[in-house]
Structures are given as C-alpha cells and as structure tokens.
Amino acid sequence: MGESRSFDSGSIEKIQKIFETGAQKARESLRLMMNRNLEINVLGARIMPFEEVSRFRFPEDVPVAMIVLRLLGEGEGFFAFVMFEESAKKVNQILWEEVPEASEVLNISNISALKEMGNIVGSCFLNELSNSSGVELRPSEPVFVYDLMAAIIDTLLIEQSFTSDNAILLDTEIRSPEEGIALDIMFLPSGQLLEVLQGGLENA
Amino acid sequence: MKEDLKRINLGIGGIFVCREPVIVTTVLGSCVSVCLFDEKNKIAGINHYMLPKVNQNRQGEVGRFGQTSIPALLAQMLRQGAQKSSMTAKIFGGAKMLSQFSSFSGISEGNIEVAQESMRENRIKVVATDTGGNRGRKIEFNTETGRVFVRQVGERQSL
16 A cells, blocks of 8 residues: 555654544534533544445444535545434434434434534544644535445545555544434545645644 | 355455355445356356556556456456356446535446446346446345345435
C-alpha cells in the first residue's frame, strides 16, 4: 500500500490528537444542540484491507443510517456518521422532544436533523484539522443514505482504491448509554489527502 | 435453497471457485459480482470487483478490477475443468449509490459494462442480471444449483 507506508505513524498520531481536540469542540456543540452531554471518544487510526472496513463495528449485511460528508478543498475523503435506525430515532426524540412510534420510519425532518448534526460535528473535526495543518478542507452538503453497511462502504472506498490496496480509518464513537445513542464516525481520507496533510503537519 | 449448506462470505476483491455445494454471500453497492455456473461439470465461481479497469499508475490486486478479476475467475473455472460452452453467467450490483457525489456513477456503469463485454467476448450466455438502481444488494449464490437470491433494503426501510 503505497501511501500508507509513506505516511508515518507520527503524522497519524498528530491527526489523532487533532481529532481529540475536535471531539471536545464537537461535544460542546452537541451539548448546546441536544442539551445532553454525549461521550465522544477518538478510538484510533487503523490501516486495514477494504473488505474489513465494511464489517468494522457494524455487520456488513445489516441496514444502517449514514450521514456522509465529502471532503472538499486540498484533498479528498469522507466523513461518515454511522448508526442503526434505533439510534437515529433516539437522536430525533431528543432533538424534536417527541417520541415517534416504534414502527415509524425516519421522515424528512428527522433526516434533516441528522444531517445538521453531522454537519456540526464534522465541521468541528475538519476545522481543527485545517487550522492545525494549514490544509484547506471543507465539508460538502451532508448526504443521508439508508442501506446495507457494506454496500455504502464499497462505494465510499472507490476513490481510495485508485491509489491504495488498503483503507485508512480514523475511528471515533459518540455514545450516550442512558439515552440509547450509539454512533460511529469514520474518517476515510484518500492517499492524496494524507500526503497533503503530512506535508502540512510537518510545516506547522 | 438448502439452509444447512456451508456459508462463505466473499469480500471486496474476492474470487471464489468450487465444485462443492456451498452458499456464497456478498454485499454489493457500486461493486459488481459475476456468478458463473457450469451445470454440466458442476463447477461454480463468483467474484466481487470494485473498479472496471486497472489504474495505469498501479496494478493493485487482480480481484479488485473487472478487467483482471473476470479473466482470473474464468481461468480458475477452466482449471477446475469447466467449459465455456456449458457455462452461464449472472451479473449483479453496479448500483448508483451516493449519486450526489457524481464521480461515482460512471464507475457503477463501467463495472456493469466490463462484465457484459467480457461475457460477450467469451461467448458465455448471461441468463440473469440485477444491476443498477440506487440501492445495495446482498446476494446468496448456491454453487450446487447456480441459483442466486438477491435482497435489497425494502421500501419501508429505504426511506
């Protein structure tokens, strides 16, 4: 895997630390948005074969709700917020202060709220990454998708597969056990973005 | 489909050929799987590739590109004793998922085209296809019968 060998572990550790600062800001933003203290833990960076990403943390053949932000600017990649439908409903119960029926599906308002949450949290991480590295990065409009985990992931990994045999994943979790909320954030940078970030971090 | 058959999961870039009765499962988004079945010689094979053609800057794994994965699948089938003249093909996947990120859509179509083109070139009859659309698929390939079951997230769940 060309780019991951050239991307040194020191730079990955730096990005992880930057994400930890981003997590603090995201936690504060979510507290204001949801009036709840959610745990946000940066679990670490992993280099793994493509097929393992799709079954990482979530079963590959189970439907999940995902908010996807494409990275724009000096590099490409994705931020993906992954959750089961139940968690998506719990988030909406808190945001809208209403309790939907168990059988009720996510409606346009629910999806809009999830997108907004993804946008806010994603921006906290991306701003921190941009400010620390000097690399201009901004998120696309958030996109909501509900489908089989592996089906979404194989599409997200297409761009990485042009230049790599493996994926680099920065894994972060958002949790509120008492509220029944469990989301995972996957940061999937392209090899090109990693190179740009490494250069930026060396010069920072 | 026999429920007691051994189940094998095929990941991205995988190629699997066998004479034994098993259920091969794989989940496809924009990726494509070609299922080949030689009923006469009882040999079955399936792949799961991600991109239509090899990027000129790098080779990568054979299984990741339709251009290299399909010939490799075919070669493995022939080595096991299958014959092109008694093979049939089924093609699945190539969904235009996340079409908002427009660069993906051409890849899905390219993945489907490379499969169809390869079957034409090798004169292998395509007896079933379930391709395109905008939703992922889980497929279950029974290597004993050549039958393939496809599941998509239902309308209620697809939002």
